[in-house]
Amino acid sequence: MTINFKARKVNLRDSFKERTEKKLKKFDKFFDENAEATVLVSLERDRQTVEVTINNNGMIYRAEDTTQDMDESLDKVIDLLTRQIRKNKTKLEKRVRDAQAFDAFASLAPDYDDVEEEDLKIVRVKKFSVKPMDPEEAVLQMNLLGHQFYIFRNVDTGEVNVVYKRKNGDYGLLEPSED
Numbered sequence: 369m370t371i372n373f374k375a376r377k378v379n380l381r382d383s384f385k386e387r388t389e390k391k392l393k394k395f396d397k398f399f400d401e402n403a404e405a406t407v408l409v410s411l412e413r414d415r416q417t418v419e420v421t422i423n424n425n426g427m428i429y430r431a432e433d434t435t436q437d438m439d440e441s442l443d444k445v446i447d448l449l450t451r452q453i454r455k456n457k458t459k460l461e462k463r464v465r466d467a468q469a470f471d472a473f474a475s476l477a478p479d480y481d482d483v484e485e486e487d488l489k490i491v492r493v494k495k496f497s498v499k500p501m502d503p504e505e506a507v508l509q510m511n512l513l514g515h516q517f518y519i520f521r522n523v524d525t526g527e528v529n530v531v532y533k534r535k536n537g538d539y540g541l542l543e544p545s546e547d
Contacts, residue, residue: 369396369403369422376410384409384438391446392420398453399424409438418442420449429453434536498528506531507539 371389373380392405403424410417412434418441419432431448433441500523501509510518510531517532522543530542 369393369399369401369405371405371407374406374408376408378409378411378416378438380409384442387439388442391442392422395422395449395453398457416441418445420445422449427456432535500526503529503531503541 369392371392373385373388388407392407395403395405399422403422406421406423408417408419408421410419414436415434416436416438417432417434418438420430422429429449429452431445431452433444433448435441435444496519498519498521500521502523503520506518506520506529509520510516510533517530519528519530521527522529525543527544529544532540532542534540
């Protein structure tokens with residue numbers, strides 16, 4: 369796994385980088401060598417945020433935490449990622465094994481039908497109209513409804529966008545891209 373470090377308003381100590389690399393290496397058994405982890409550390413007043421994003425063949429795992437200590441935030445983020453990975457362990461193992469088997473000998477790939485996967489069950493389908501509005505209006509509508517996210521058609525671009533409420537109380541905007 370390739371690990372990239374980014375820092376905002378803070379200098380990263382070599383000991384922190386080494387500790388992070390050591391903790392992320394335990395995930396190597398779930399991801400192939402093409403996996404890429406991005407560690408973003410930022411400082412806002414006396415609060416240090418550590419965000420780790422792992423991208424492997426289109427699967428993205430992300431966790432972030434904010435505390436007064438960078439190392440404490442890292443520990444919490446690793447715990448969150450461990451829970452996410454454990455939850456999807458059978459899917460990850462199957463994907464890694466399938467990729468390795470295909471690379472080696474596609475015709476000799478072992479049968480993985482005995483691996484039990486947790487069924488993801490959709491319990492409700494809701495249809496609604498996507499109204500044209502600007503992002504600020506969508507945030508207001510979301511707050512009026514008391515939801516954590518709101519889907520709308522951006523009046524400026526004509527694209528379907530999503531606004532959402534972040535953990536820290538700020539708002540985010542999701543826009544589609546061609547990538």
